[in-house]
Amino acid sequence: MGYVLGIDAAWTATNPSGVALVSSEGSPPKLIRASPSFEDFVLGTDPNAWCAKHNFRASLDDVLSVATELGGASVDVIAVDMPIATKPVRARRTSDHLISKCFGGRGCSTHTPTILRPGEISDRLCEEALANGFSLVTKTEQQPERALIEVYPHVAVLELCQAAYRVPYKLARMRRYWPKATACERRDNLRKEWAGVIGCLQEKIDFDFEIDCDGRTMQFWKAWEDVIDAMVCCWVGLEWLGGRARPYGDETSAIWVPERDIGK
Secondary structure, eight states, X not given: OOEEEEEEOOSSTTSOOEEEEEEOOSSSOEEEEEESSHHHHHHTOOGGGTTOOOSSOOOHHHHHHHHHHHHSSOOOXXXXXXXXXXXXXXXXXXXXXXXXXXHXXXXXXXXXXXXXXXXXXXXXXXXXXXXXXXXXXXXXXXXXXXXXXXXXXXXXXXHHTTOSSOOOOOGGGHHHHOTTSOHHHHHHHHHHHHHHHHHHHHTTSBOOOOOOOTTOOHHHHHHHHHHHHHHHHHHHHHHHHTTOEEEEEOSSOEEEEEOTTTTO
């Protein structure tokens, strides 16, 4: 049995990072907890109370400790949506170029890391993971007891939903997706896209929740988006555990992508 922690990591210090914990035991694996921030994960906050201010900052150490309490065993894989590498990430990497080359034609080129975004945030996350016994995995032949892998959710969702082109599920891009639609129509369209992604996730992971954002702030909508991405990261971690993911990169960094032809 393995436990996978998925993190939709914020690239800035002021924004929260979504997090989800999944147990690989059973068929399908089971979601244990999902939250839009480290603090909400540590506290086990009810979704109706998400986006409330907290008087503390939770660290990766705190999240791993709570994950161990919830699962009864330590986390085996951290799958994170953030540029990470064996050296500080300050510019585009081989992994970014390869993902853009292979998936750019389907609308899934990568963002460009800079000295500020994610900058030291990436360094700190890697340092905390390494201090907890995790090893950054960039090659298929690497099989450490505790693995840290990088995920790019847009490409993962592409494969998860078997879509021909980038799935339009990002809150901040609603105007670009549907420029002629009203604000209400955009939200309805986004809800449908989320339902499609969640439906595909439910074929891979056992969970049951309904997203109810009616009358809520955009911050609350963003919280749910971050939870979805954290769960996508968990799915990639599960696929890595099962030997059904492929690395795009080199010895310093790799973005792992589940692919349908692996393991057949």
